[in-house]
Amino acid sequence: MNLRPMKPTDNWKSRMAYFLTVLVTISLGLCSRVFATNLPPIISSHAGDALWAVMMYFGIRMLFVRASLFASSTISLMICFSVEFSQLYQAEWIVNIRDTMFGALILGKGFLAVDLLRYTTGIALACMVDWLLRMGGSTEKKSRR
Template sequence: MSQRMRRLGIALAIIACGVALRLGGYEIGLPYFLVKYGGSTLWGGMVFFLFATLLPRQPLGRLAILSVVAATLIEFTRLYHTPWLDEFRLTLAGALLLGRIFSWWNIVAYAVGIVIAGLLENRHLARVSRLPG
């Protein structure tokens, strides 16, 4: 499997986990903090792996910086309101992609997710580079 496809698969798996957490987290008794910020942490990891898919030759540090900047900019779009944008935010897709209200804590959670994703990708790449052949 190519590196690009593996990274895209990880991003898609993270999306599935985030949707499952948001839609079923409370129903299975998970605490608010875990559902709210776990989803944001997963979202940050997804942003990292999407950038890694699109820019496979970039160093991990650069991917992390791009991811934090993009996630932060998207969070700041929550401060901008128009009727059509607010209507979109009320849909499931809008809530998952853009969110509804601005929070500095979301930016922290995104950064945590991006750091975790970057560290896991670094660990994977180090293991692969040690394999024979």
């Protein structure tokens, strides 16, 4: 376990890596919606929501690079669940926002319980990938010393 304090440049590099990951995830999520008819049904029906949660996870990691993976996962899951449960609220003003392209992408359209599972799966996978990449980076740094 590496207990050395992060240098300011480490924070910047981590933030940039997470930012680029967010951009890639957004691109993949949009592609999963645009090209849904060309994808296998299991992917086209679940990928968009899972990738939205992945984007949320990496966005939280970008903002809070020093937070633990557990804290980042928990915060991301809480945000995703909050947005999903907010879809039960159907006031006219928020429905009008959800009827726009960006409103639908950010806030969704209607509550689906299965989305909670999609978010959980997406965040769990993102956290595992994050952990594996961090472990690989720390092993690589140790071997250079």
